Amino acid sequence: MTADPVFPGESVDRYDIRSRLDTDYYAVFADIPDADRAVWERAREYVDEVAPMMTAAWDRAEYPLQAARRLGEYDLIVDGIEHPALTRMSPLAAGLVNMEISRGDGSLGTIVAVQGGLALRTLALFGSAQQQERWLKPVADASVLAAFALTEPDHGSDSVSLETTARRVRTDGSDAFEWVIRGSKKWIGNGASGGITLVWARIDDEGADDHDGVRCFIVPQDSPGYQGTVIEGKASLRGIHQAHIRLDDVRLPADAVLPGTRTFKDASTVLYATRSGVAWSALGHATACYEAALSYAMQRMQFGRPLAKFQMVQERLTHMLEDLTAMQLYCRRLADLELAGALRPTQASLAKFHNTRAARRIAATARDLLGGNGILLEYGVIQHMADIEAIHTYEGTESVQALLLGRDITGMSAFV
Ligand SMILES: Cc1cc2nc3c(=O)[nH]c(=O)nc-3n(C[C@H](O)[C@H](O)[C@H](O)COP(=O)(O)OP(=O)(O)OC[C@H]3O[C@@H](n4cnc5c(N)ncnc54)[C@H](O)[C@@H]3O)c2cc1C
Numbered sequence: 001m002t003a004d005p006v007f008p009g010e011s012v013d014r015y016d017i018r019s020r021l022d023t024d025y026y027a028v029f030a031d032i033p034d035a036d037r038a039v040w041e042r043a044r045e046y047v048d049e050v051a052p053m054m055t056a057a058w059d060r061a062e063y064p065l066q067a068a069r070r071l072g073e074y075d076l077i078v079d080g081i082e083h084p085a086l087t088r089m090s091p092l093a094a095g096l097v098n099m100e101i102s103r104g105d106g107s108l109g110t111i112v113a114v115q116g117g118l119a120l121r122t123l124a125l126f127g128s129a130q131q132q133e134r135w136l137k138p139v140a141d142a143s144v145l146a147a148f149a150l151t152e153p154d155h156g157s158d159s160v161s162l163e164t165t166a167r168r169v170r171t172d173g174s175d176a177f178e179w180v181i182r183g184s185k186k187w188i189g190n191g192a193s194g195g196i197t198l199v200w201a202r203i204d205d206e207g208a209d210d211h212d213g214v215r216c217f218i219v220p221q222d223s224p225g226y227q228g229t230v231i232e233g234k235a236s237l238r239g240i241h242q243a244h245i246r247l248d249d250v251r252l253p254a255d256a257v258l259p260g261t262r263t264f265k266d267a268s269t270v271l272y273a274t275r276s277g278v279a280w281s282a283l284g285h286a287t288a289c290y291e292a293a294l295s296y297a298m299q300r301m302q303f304g305r306p307l308a309k310f311q312m313v314q315e316r317l318t319h320m321l322e323d324l325t326a327m328q329l330y331c332r333r334l335a336d337l338e339l340a341g342a343l344r345p346t347q348a349s350l351a352k353f354h355n356t357r358a359a360r361r362i363a364a365t366a367r368d369l370l371g372g373n374g375i376l377l378e379y380g381v382i383q384h385m386a387d388i389e390a391i392h393t394y395e396g397t398e399s400v401q402a403l404l405l406g407r408d409i410t411g412m413s414a415f416v
Pocket of ligand 1: 400
């Protein structure tokens with residue numbers, strides 16, 4: 001009989017690097033209202049329940065729809081959207097939800113951003129009373145999964161030039177008409193999940209007062225002519241699916257248009273509002289990476305002592321804390337400004353610009369501090385590092401935020 005081979009060091013317990021630590025060095029969140037803390041606690045409970053299954057989902061590139069539905073059951077999708085039919089959530093609580101969920105798993109964080117930040121917000125801002133009556137609750141509780149389709153294969157940063165069209169087609173000579181939607185969309189979260197897609201399209205109706213305007217339409221994903229294909233080979237946010245969508249003369253009733261939408265500025269209004277959420281998500285990712293690096297450095301022995309005892313390691317941890325604290329301060333101030341109704345879109349841009357860049361730095365340092373284990377999925381850091389790449393790009397890339405800020409501080413547009 002031969003014993004199972006045991007390699008030196010194999011008997012050592014796995015490093016505990018997933019525990020939450022006290023990372024609030026400046027007591028940025030020490031004085032928050034009880035109601036906001038309760039929402040934060042709820043987000044933690046959700047993460048503790050659902051996040052463990054997401055590592056396997058990420059590895060297999062599967063989107064567990066029950067994770068999205070549980071998010072609705074925990075009432076964590078409302079993203080601070082103000083509407084009498086929705087649970088009230090302060091901007092601070094909404095930010096903490098984005099942070100905590102991304103700290104657990106980036107794909108889950110993106111579900112909040114898509115289902116709540118983009119789709120629910122669009123319905124709440126621009127839908128008719130009937131549309132809101134029909135869709136707000138099911139989207140808020142995630143019994144219907146919802147997508148927001150603005151980006152096209154040929155139009156990302158310049159989505160203002162979108163080419164998808166919506167034509168009115170009158171059939172019997174009366175004023176009655178149907179809409180016919182034609183075009184394609186790319187990168188659409190929840191775009192192939194069986195629910196509804198809010199499609200932004202350009203009106204093609206010479207003579208109509210909304211001709212050439214950009215409006216938004218509610219498109220059930222089982223509509224004939226709607227084809228959502230999951231984008232494969234994605235190395236970031238692998239636990240949620242984004243779709244490439246073809247709209248091949250999709251016919252919709254006249255009341256499918258959201259009456260509050262008239263121009264591209266309406267789409268921008270939604271994007272500005274969700275930009276703060278991305279800054280908070282970046283903080284969540286960075287917090288998880290910092291916690292992992294600090295815990296690992298305390299436990300991992302090299303040269304007969306913990307990594308944390310080496311001067312260079314301490315300096316790197318300090319740089320991480322420096323970035324993390326700045327991110328927290330940005331986020332807290334964003335929430336205060338928003339609560340006071342004083343948040344300017346470019347202030348949200350600056351927070352997104354700073355925080356996704358800082359999160360990238362923190363993730364890269366954490367990855368390195370974990371040595372070879374840093375590239376193993378089971379240690380979590382490499383997954384956060386990959387997921388940060390997506391949030392660095394969506395809701396406006398780093399360069400687009402810089403252009404928005406540059407225009408604000410100089411008064412000169414450098415977009416083209
Ligand atoms: C994971 C993921 C999820 C997404 N989810 C959604 C969704 O649910 N709904 C949706 O509508 N969209 C979604 N998007 C799309 C996202 O908003 C776009 O990817 C983003 O706006 C950038 O567009 P692009 O990828 O076409 O890059 P491009 O616009 O082609 O940009 C490529 C590079 O060029 C730079 N660049 C572009 N213009 C300029 C300029 N004028 N000056 C200097 N540099 C410039 C950019 O900063 C970038 O570095 C998602 C994207 C990703 C990756």
